[in-house]
Amino acid sequence: MLNRIVLIGRLTRDPELRYTSNGTPVCNFTLAVERNYTNRQGDRDVDFINIVTWRGLAENCARHLGKGRLVGVDGSLQIRKSENNNRTYINPEVNADNVRFLDFGKNQNTNRGQAQAQNNQKQDSSNNENAAQNDDFDAQFDDNFDEDDFDVPF
Incomplete structure (x- = not known):
């Protein structure tokens, strides 16, 4: 049965x-x-x-x-x-x-949305830090760059 x-x-x-x-x-x-x-x-x-x-x-x-x-x-x-x-x-x-x-219940959905917003803020701040580091690198490269030192291997 x-x-x-x-x-x-x-x-x-x-x-x-x-x-x-x-x-x-x-x-x-x-x-x-x-x-x-x-x-x-x-x-x-x-x-x-x-x-x-x-x-x-x-x-x-x-x-x-x-x-x-x-x-x-x-x-x-x-x-x-x-x-x-x-x-x-x-x-x-x-x-x-x-x-x-x-x-998802209303409370869980709200908490999940807050967690997602915090993750987005962390990603944005790390992206901004990476962009600042890249800008510093580019500035160093621009200062030390001499066109005459650039050889084409072919």
């Missing part, structure tokens, strides 16, 4: 981190996943799928994910049934084994 599901989508809200009675972290979030085809109006329908993560993965998701983030989820499908007022509700959810962050 095989029960695997792989999804790529965006979080519809911030993840909720809770703890079970014995202290195990559990994180819930909802993923919006577009279908591969369009409907009659030319739009893509979207499925909203509940995701559950446990333990360290739950804490990482709660810490690093937020509404709108693009993630890939690998896990298994489970169906939870509940009854209320003589009515049975079927609640499908994915028990995630692995969650991949597929985009």
Whole structure:
């Protein structure tokens, strides 16, 4: 038997981190996943799928994910049934084994941009130093250059 599901989508809200009675972290979030085809109006329908993560993965998701983030989820499908007022509700959810962050969060993107700007400044300053050294070399060469000393070997 095989029960695997792989999804790529965006979080519809911030993840909720809770703890079970014995202290195990559990994180819930909802993923919006577009279908591969369009409907009659030319739009893509979207499925909203509940995701559950446990333990360290739950804490990482709660810490690093937020509404709108693009993630890939690998896990298994489970169906939870509940009854209320003589009515049975079927609640499908994915028990995630692995969650991949597929985009950069706002803070990480900002930090990355700052690091890139610092690298560019360092490169510009080293280029300016090299240019100054080359100018000094050229000036020395111009001062010591005598056209009569220049022999053509052919």
